[in-house]
Amino acid sequence: MNTDQLEIAGQKFSSRFLLGTGKFRNKGDLKASIIACGARIVTVALRRIDLERHDENILEYIPEGVTLLTNTSGARTAVEAVRIARLAKAAGHGNWVKIEVINDSKYLLPDNEETVKATEILSAEGFIVLPYVSPDLYIARRLVKAGAAAVMPLGSFIGSNMGLRTREFIKVLIDEITLPVIVDAGIGAPSQACEAMELGAAAVLVNTAVAIADNPPMLAKAFSQAVEAGRAGFLSGLPAKRPQGEASSPLTGFLFE
């Protein structure tokens, strides 16, 4: 039994790898990926139904017992994010929401101010709120006060696969914020997820990299293994880096002395 579980809002999860469900070429790949990586939390989005065709719903492909974290993608303001969150809750699949407020279509950077506002409103309404933000200490402190259940700083631009470009700023949040820090966005390879976990992140969320890989289930599993390895590395107390060599073998008893 794994005793080192991810805990968010008093709930425990056996996996520290969260999977997004967008962009998969087919829903079979999505389901196989969720099973392969063992994710216990997956993100979904809310959209208008397609009036022209009766598409199969994504929820049919998400295994029973997995927590749905609905994002507020499409929201440009706190008010719009709140509206999406309330609609998602009315669907009857829980009250977990990832606040995502974006105004910028080039870099897809989150609007931290609007995100704080939405977090205040939705936390007060009893939602479990996980805000997606640019890593900023003051914003993170405000999110704690606003009642967030976790903080989700971006590693780099959404869908960019560029990895942990905000490393030092995320480290500040990990050191200074009492909430779980879940690195979201831009993580494109298992090594990058491992790096985030070694740094002390509570969890990592990946979508694009897995969804567009040639073999999504294989990469999903690799990510979860990397997250586990990184977590173990962090808990083990990684030794500090040294600027010069230090012998691993004894420096006594040489044959040539």
Next chain:
Amino acid sequence: MQITLNGQPKDIPNNTSLAALVDQYTKEPTRVVAELDSAIVTRDAWSRTILKPGCTVELVTFVGGG
């Protein structure tokens, strides 16, 4: 009568209920959330909610997302 459904103008018979509208456009009504003139209508109220000319209905559901 005309209503606006998901941003599109739609002609529907007078006295159509929200439940009937939902049934017309999806096979999975249990996955759908309905908003009538910006207010959420819970599923149990759909059949007694009769649509009025010019009203705005949003029907949303879950899709893949990150």
